[in-house]
Amino acid sequence: MAVQLYRVLVCEDDPAMVRIFQFLLQKQGIGGVLTTSDGNKVIPICQREKPHLILLDLMLPGKDGLTVLKDLKSNEATSSIPVIVISGIESKNQVSLAIDAGAADYVTKPFDSMELGSRLRDFLTALYNTPSTNAGAPPPSNMAPGGSF
Amino acid sequence: MTEPVLDLSEIVGLYKEDARQAVEQMRAAVQRWDEVVGGGPARQLLRKISHQLRGSGRTYGFRNVTRIGKALEHLMIKLQSKHLTADERLRKIISAHVERLATIFQ
Numbered sequence: 001m002a003v004q005l006y007r008v009l010v011c012e013d014d015p016a017m018v019r020i021f022q023f024l025l026q027k028q029g030i031g032g033v034l035t036t037s038d039g040n041k042v043i044p045i046c047q048r049e050k051p052h053l054i055l056l057d058l059m060l061p062g063k064d065g066l067t068v069l070k071d072l073k074s075n076e077a078t079s080s081i082p083v084i085v086i087s088g089i090e091s092k093n094q095v096s097l098a099i100d101a102g103a104a105d106y107v108t109k110p111f112d113s114m115e116l117g118s119r120l121r122d123f124l125t126a127l128y129n130t131p132s133t134n135a136g137a138p139p140p141s142n143m144a145p146g147g148s149f
Numbered sequence: 150m151t152e153p154v155l156d157l158s159e160i161v162g163l164y165k166e167d168a169r170q171a172v173e174q175m176r177a178a179v180q181r182w183d184e185v186v187g188g189g190p191a192r193q194l195l196r197k198i199s200h201q202l203r204g205s206g207r208t209y210g211f212r213n214v215t216r217i218g219k220a221l222e223h224l225m226i227k228l229q230s231k232h233l234t235a236d237e238r239l240r241k242i243i244s245a246h247v248e249r250l251a252t253i254f255q
Binding site for chain 2: 014015016017019020024027059088109110113114117
C-alpha cells in the first residue's frame with residue numbers, strides 16, 4: 001500500500017504537538033492526517049474514517065486517553081486499529097496500563113522528531129505492506145508491529 | 150558521516166508564537182495568585198501549560214523549555230499534593246521560571 005494512502009488520526013489537545021505530528025507525517029509522505037482534541041470524538045471519527053493508525057495522548061479533554069484506548073479495543077469496529085500512546089506521563093505504571101489496555105507502543109514526550117517520523121513510517125509499512133495484508137483495511141488486532149519505539 | 154537533520158524551521162516560528170502566548174497566560178495566572186493558592190483555574194492552567202511545554206520544548210529543539218517546563222510542572226504537582234505551600238517564596242520561584250521562558254521566546 002502506498003504511503004500517501006495511509007490515514008493517521010492524531011488525538012492531542014496541544015496545538016504545538018498536533019502541528020509537529022502533521023509535519024512529521026507529511027514529511028514521511030503520509031497524506032491523510034486527521035486530528036481531534038476531544039476524547040469523546042475518537043470513536044466516531046474512527047468508525048467514519050477508519051484510520052490505519054492512531055496517535056493518542058493520555059491527557060485529553062472530554063474523555064481521558066486510557067478510557068479512549070479501552071473503548072477502542074472493546075469496540076468491534078475499531079479494535080484492530082493500532083494505537084500508539086504518545087504521552088508526557090513517564091511512570092512505568094502508566095506505560096503498563098496503556099500496553100495492557102492494548103496500545104501497540106508507548107512513546108514519551110519529549111521525543112526526537114526525526115526518529116519518531118521515520119519510525120512511524122516504518123511502523124505503518126511493516127503493518128500494511130505485507131503480502132497477507134488486505135491493503136486499505138486495518139490489520140487484525142494480533143498483528144505485531146515491525147519495530148518498537 | 151554526518152547524521153541527517155530534520156529541518157523544523159517551517160514550524161518553529163509558529164511554535165514560538167504559540168509559546169509566547171502561553172507564557173503570557175502563565176504570567177497572568179501568577180498574577181491571580183489567590184487562585185493558585187486556592188487550587189482554582191490559575192493553578193490548573195499553570196500545570197497544564199507547564200506539562201505542554203515540557204513535552205513540546207525539546208521536540209522542537211528547545212531543551213531549556215523542557216527543563217523549565219518540567220521544573221514548573223513538578224512544583225505544581227507538589228503544590229497539588231500539599232507537599233508545598235503556596236507562599237510568597239513559591240510565587241517568586243514560579244515567576245522566575247516563567248520569566249526564563251519569556252526570555253527564551255523573545
